[in-house]
Amino acid sequence: MIADQQPLFDSNIEMSGEFGRDWTPVSLNGPWSEVFGWSLEELLQTPFYKLIHAEDLQKTVELGAYTFTTPHPISIENRIRCKNGHYREILWDIFVTPGTDKVLVYIRDITKLKVERFLAQKSQQVAHIGSWSLDYSDLQVCWTEETYRIFGVHPDTFTPDFKNVFSFYSPEDVEELRLYYNTLPESARESDREIQIFKPNGETAFIRLTARVLKNNGVNVYLFGTVQDISAEREVKRRLVQAKEEAELASKIKTDFLANISHEIRTPMNSIIGMVDILSETSLTEEQRQYADVLSRASENLLRILNDVLDLAKLEANQLRFENIAFNVHDVIYRSVELVKHRIENKKLNLEVNIEPSVNTIIYGDPARIEQVFNNLLANAVKFTEQGTIQIHAHKSNQPQFIAFKVIDTGIGIPPESIPHLFRRFYQVDSSISRRYGGTGLGLSICKEIIERMGGKIEVNSVEGQGSSFNVLIPLSVR
Incomplete structure (x- = not known):
């Protein structure tokens, strides 16, 4: 399996030293004082188990003792107390010096790395995005914490592998997905698709599944990607589409109503205006003629309003036609x-x-x-x-x-x-x-x-x- 490992004697390792069985340093090389705040003399006189965080002490002591029973180097993560009272996250690579009761250590300050991992984990929770990987050498699958949450399982009760990860999909999608991941590295380096999943508790969700392949000398070695829960996003889109369709239908109904009612009213209005014109041509008293003039102006104003409403309906329905x-x-x-x-x-x-x-x-x-x-x-x-x-x-x-x-x-x-x-x-x-x-x-x-x-x-x-x-x-x- 591919892992994020560095060689034991990597030149980038910040600090090294030689320690006795009681975790007291014999020699120290590198910026130990700068990192922990203690002087070199203080560090050389202090058994390091006194600086180890209480919660990490038992695990560190047990692994440290195990170091003398195995020819292989081991790695330990713990927190070391600095002179100012703060703790720093440290990764120890330890192996026994042959023929002695001493061990060689190479350490890295991983405080920043731990913080970055913590922030990445919280960011995935906020964005509802998890990460996953597939090692082609042994088909081992790895998930981040948010990936487990999205699929509705827990790492204590579910271990993902290349077989059971397909149990979350419908039978119709499984064959397609298997073919998808088998052919993806040959056809493309990246992919993005949306698909429905079925959780063990009976709930369903829609996810966006991305993948990217890594090659070594043309050979596929690693596939990794993200999984994002887009159920809420799809529901919002569905509601927006539904609201848009309902608004368009309501607008059409309104437009049709305006066109019909304005047309129906305009027909009798034209008759009224016509009759007023005929009436105005008859013998009328001065008072009657004033009444007829008022009626004529009011009718014409009403007709203009009706024409505006009808034109508005035509504009909204995109039915206004132009001659040329x-x-x-x-x-x-x-x-x-x-x-x-x-x-x-x-x-x-x-x-x-x-x-x-x-x-x-x-x-x-x-x-x-x-x-x-x-x-x-x-x-x-x-x-x-x-x-x-x-x-x-x-x-x-x-x-x-x-x-x-x-x-x-x-x-x-x-x-x-x-x-x-x-x-x-x-x-x-x-x-x-x-x-x-x-x-x-x-x-x-x-x-x-x-x-x-x-x-x-x-x-x-x-x-x-x-x-x-x-x-x-x-x-x-x-x-």
Whole structure:
């Protein structure tokens, strides 16, 4: 079996010496004083059994006596008391000097090694990772303490070997595993797999099994790896997948409901708006005409809300489709202006439309969706402006594949802290805005998604109390 051993006369051994039967040193070589704090004179006059930790003394004395009955060197681990009262972990390699009552010792300070082993053991417990090894020369298997815990067995009652380690797996997996470990060294140096195990107490667990092979002159000599309990990790993943599926189903149900209900409501709303228009053309008293106007505005506002909800449902379901047809940009802009012209006149606002000659009159895209964006931006500009001017600019972009538009107002403006959130769904600057001006907080978010899905861009610049400018880049051709 391969073991972590060093030659007896290794030049790296820190200290050596010659001791009598009573553990009193005859000679000492190396930094004994530096390691233990005692002077060399003190050490040479002190039987070392007086410095050995009480818990290690009996074992050390018994093994020390056994040294004189065997021609083979033995190794002893114990704790030696330093002059400051602390103990250091020491590994002794001891063998008898032929023909004498003295022994030669070679020692290493393994305090750091013991601490590292302790920390490694605790780290494995925290991470639920154990280690294992297989020696190809004798098929001996070694496990660390955490490996025993993961498999639900105890080292006092279970000794792993190349046969019984397969008893933790289902019959279907055993043959695969045997083949796996027999062929692994020939096919790859490293491997990683997940598999289910069955513990003696009836519990099951999922583990991640890693392996790596060591070769010597092309011959496989050693296989080692880790085993990690990933049952909790897999359960978390399972719940996340389940939660994701449930959320997607709930979202689909909501989206379908929004689409259906908004469609069902929009049909009678169109009838109401149509009847109001017909009513407005009949002979009405002034008071009746005012009532009809209120009913018309309320119906149109409700229809806009329904359209926003329907568009939101389509966006979430990724069912919003775009045409790519030739249309006149001027027509789109002026149709949007006509929709708000009456309100602009009622509020006594100025309206300026400036379309630069360099702007292509005919472009390719979806005129209905672009008009929807203009309608929303213009409606907001009029809604939030009590005096001043509404401006529409269309000009050539410095990016030749785009047309640039601006909708500028002299309204209430937007606080700087609200601008980063302005295009979020359902976002409104504050509750007083909603109470005073109405709206769902969907319009701008829908505009942004429409423009970005076309391949364009929308931004806003605003100064609170002075007005806002919404800047839109629209591609010349929607793909």
